[in-house]
Amino acid sequence: MKNTSLLIDLSYKIKSRNDFNYYKGFKQNFNKPLDLLEQEQLVAFHNLFVFCKKNVPYYDKLFNTLKLEVSDFKSLEDLQKIPLLDKAIILNNYNDFSPRNYDKKTVSGATGGSTGEPLKYKMSVDDYSRGVALLYRGLNQGGYNPGDKIAVLAGGSLVKNKTSISSKINNVILNYKKFSSFGVDNNDLELYYNTLNKWKPNFFRGYASSLVLFAKFCLDNNKDLKFQSVFSTAEMLLPAQRQLIETAFNTKVYNNYGLNDGGVSAYEINKNNEFIIDTERSILEIVNEQENVYNTNGKIIATSLYNYALPFIRYDTGDNGTQILGDKNCRKKLIDLRGRTTDYITINDKTISSPVLTVLMGKIDAIKYQIIQKKNQSLEIRILKGKGYNLEQEKYIIESLTSNIDKGLDINFIYTDDFIKSANKHKFIIKE
Numbered sequence: 442m443k444n445t446s447l448l449i450d451l452s453y454k455i456k457s458r459n460d461f462n463y464y465k466g467f468k469q470n471f472n473k474p475l476d477l478l479e480q481e482q483l484v485a486f487h488n489l490f491v492f493c494k495k496n497v498p499y500y501d502k503l504f505n506t507l508k509l510e511v512s513d514f515k516s517l518e519d520l521q522k523i524p525l526l527d528k529a530i531i532l533n534n535y536n537d538f539s540p541r542n543y544d545k546k547t548v549s550g551a552t553g554g555s556t557g558e559p560l561k562y563k564m565s566v567d568d569y570s571r572g573v574a575l576l577y578r579g580l581n582q583g584g585y586n587p588g589d590k591i592a593v594l595a596g597g598s599l600v601k602n603k604t605s606i607s608s609k610i611n612n613v614i615l616n617y618k619k620f621s622s623f624g625v626d627n628n629d630l631e632l633y634y635n636t637l638n639k640w641k642p643n644f645f646r647g648y649a650s651s652l653v654l655f656a657k658f659c660l661d662n663n664k665d666l667k668f669q670s671v672f673s674t675a676e677m678l679l680p681a682q683r684q685l686i687e688t689a690f691n692t693k694v695y696n697n698y699g700l701n702d703g704g705v706s707a708y709e710i711n712k713n714n715e716f717i718i719d720t721e722r723s724i725l726e727i728v729n730e731q732e733n734v735y736n737t738n739g740k741i742i743a744t745s746l747y748n749y750a751l752p753f754i755r756y757d758t759g760d761n762g763t764q765i766l767g768d769k770n771c772r773k774k775l776i777d778l779r780g781r782t783t784d785y786i787t788i789n790d791k792t793i794s795s796p797v798l799t800v801l802m803g804k805i806d807a808i809k810y811q812i813i814q815k816k817n818q819s820l821e822i823r824i825l826k827g828k829g830y831n832l833e834q835e836k837y838i839i840e841s842l843t844s845n846i847d848k849g850l851d852i853n854f855i856y857t858d859d860f861i862k863s864a865n866k867h868k869f870i871i872k873e
Contacts (some may be wrong), residue, residue, distance in 0.1 A: 444872055459567070461587060463574030467721050468581065475772060478720045479517055483745040486520070486724065487511050492540070493752050499537035500752065517724060518733060520755060525728070525742065527757045528560050532808070538751055550701045551803025559803050559810070568748040571722040572701060579708030579719075583670030583695040585644050591635055593619045594655060595675070595796075618642065622651035624791040624846040629813045630658040637666055645690065648673040650785065650794040653682045656689035668692050674699075675796045677778075683713070698778055703743025703756040707775040716775040718764070722747060725775070726755070727764040738763045738777050768868030786814045786870060788846050797868055801841050802869075804832040811860045814872045819851035825858045 470478065490511045492524065493500035504510075509522060531538055546565040577587050612619060619639060620633050633655065637645075644735060645652070645668045652673055658791035671686055672787050673695045678696045686694050698716055699706030704723035707716035709755075718725050726733055726742040741760045745753045763777035802810050813821040822838065823829070835854055843850050861871055 460570045460573040460577070462579045463571055463721075464587065467574050467578050469570050470721060471772075478772070482513070482720055482724055482746065483517055486514060486517075486744065487830040489749070489752060489754070490514065491745055491746075491750055493754070496540040496543070497538060497752060498541070499534050500754065502537075511568055520724065520726065521732060522730075522742065523755050525740075525755050525757050526753065528558060531560060531562075532558070540749060540752075543750060545750070552700070552799065559799075559805070559807055560702060561803070562753075564701060564704075564748050565750045568704060568722065568750070569701075570746060571747060572699075572704065572706065574696075574724060575708075575719045576707050577698075579697050579706065580644070580646070580672055580695075582708055582710055582717075583644065583671065583672060585672075585695065585733075589644060590616045590640070590642035591618075591643040591644040591646060592640070593617060594622050594633070594645070594651045595619070600827075608770075613822050616642075622648055622654075622794070623797045624793055624842075625651075625654070626789070626791045628657065628799060630655055634659065634664050634666065638664075643669045644672065645670075646674065648794060648796050649673045649676040649678045649682055649696075650796075651692075652686050652790075654792060656686045659689045660685070666690055670695055672697065676794070698760075698762075698775065700743070700758060703753045703758055704745035704748060705741065705743040705758065713780065714776060716778065718773045718775050720772070725764070725773075727762060735764055737777065741775075786812065786820070786872065788814070788820075788850065790816055791846050793846070798870065801838065804833050805838065809858070809860065810869065811869050813861065814870075816873050817851075819853065821853050823855045823857055823860055826856055 486797055490504075494504050494511075495501070503523075504738050507522065513519060513522060518833070525607045546566050548566060548569040550564055551559055551561045577585070580591075594817050595664070611617075618636070620636075625633075645666075647655075652671065658664070664690075668690050669692065671690055671692055673694055673696045678694070683694050683696075693711075696709040696714070696716075696777070697707065705725045706722065707725070708719070709716050723746055724744040726744075727737075728734060729737065729741040736760055741758045741762050743753060743756045743758050745756075761777075761779040762775045765774040765776060785790075785792055786798075787793075787796040798812060802812075805824075806829035807824045809825040811823040815821060820842070842852060860870075
């Protein structure tokens with residue numbers, strides 16, 4: 442694409458974002474010594490601490506109770522003076538996490554994961570821009586540069602034909618083509634193959650489960666597609682899945698780890714299951730019993746350094762991994778990543794994975810939810826309603842599912858605080 446950089450710069454100026462400029466700067470950071478990167482993190486944390494103590498009721502109370510001042514943080518290890526934060530604490534104190542008199546533009550986000558307990562949050566535009574820039578830098582490990590042709594097989598629009606005009610323009614500028622993984626069958630996959638075969642993108646990115654589904658379709662039907670690199674995201678990528686995708690598309694798969702609630706990210710380099718940890722947006726810790734550990738598997742803890750819209754400080758991501766210490770000229774690495782596995786529902790040969798359903802239910806004001814696929818193929822959706830839940834949201838769920846799966850799909854709603862447990866854990870997808 443001609444003048445790609447100019448088009449991208451124009452696009453982000455219109456959006457009041459700075460993704461591309463950050464990307465150019467972050468690429469140069471690979472040559473920075475680790476101690477300088479960590480010093481930048483510490484300075485950013487000092488600024489965040491001062492802001493939170495002054496403007497965020499939850500942290501103001503917490504820091505005063507612990508008698509903490511910004512001068513108490515002389516190194517990143519001093520973050521251990523702050524207790525861990527989890528989703529339940531945020532949900533139980535939600536209003537106290539909102540900064541006083543914060544009137545800047547924000548980007549909305551939601552997460553549900555395997556817990557079925559959605560958390561709605563906001564990101565500052567600067568925080569979100571840093572995340573996009575780090576995505577570009579991570580994809581660059583596989584040769585991608587903004588403006589290169591890239592196909593994306595992920596959630597897509599939950600309700601078909603709802604893509605905004607601004608999103609369509611942005612996709613053209615960035616040379617994206619997006620394909621929905623929501624409720625696809627062989628007819629959809631055939632259409633996707635024909636489009637990709639004609640368009641011939643250099644790169645392919647998607648949910649791990651969606652990439653596997655499409656790769657298997659191509660192998661089973663002798664469909665030949667080749668990409669420079671394939672990028673897997675959102676779910677655990679198992680070794681057998683990686684092998685299947687690489688065989689189907691005759692290329693290397695690059696995996697990544699990341700989440701916007703907490704802002705941490707790490708991108709796989711040439712060696713499988715070895716991820717370079719990003720420092721420009723957040724602090725990633727691995728802890729056991731509150732203490733930082735290295736070369737040992739533990740909880741992945743995230744501190745978002747630039748999300749002043751809803752600060753996450755020492756947030757338990759629910760994932761586990763091992764952090765390897767780098768020398769002063771090498772970034773820290775994440776290995777032995779243990780995230781959440783993916784559940785599915787399949788109706789009329791159309792498959793929907795948990796990340797797609799998480800996006801859907803993240804738009805609903807529910808304290809907790811559970812989707813149960815009955816033996817007769819009907820769905821039972823159990824919801825513990827939030828204050829803002831209404832019948833319009835119920836209609837939205839019905840429209841989203843039926844428009845992508847089956848207009849005759851039987852969906853029953855049960856509003857309750859009684860949920861089915863699996864192995865004494867709450868799972869938000871259950872198949873009878």
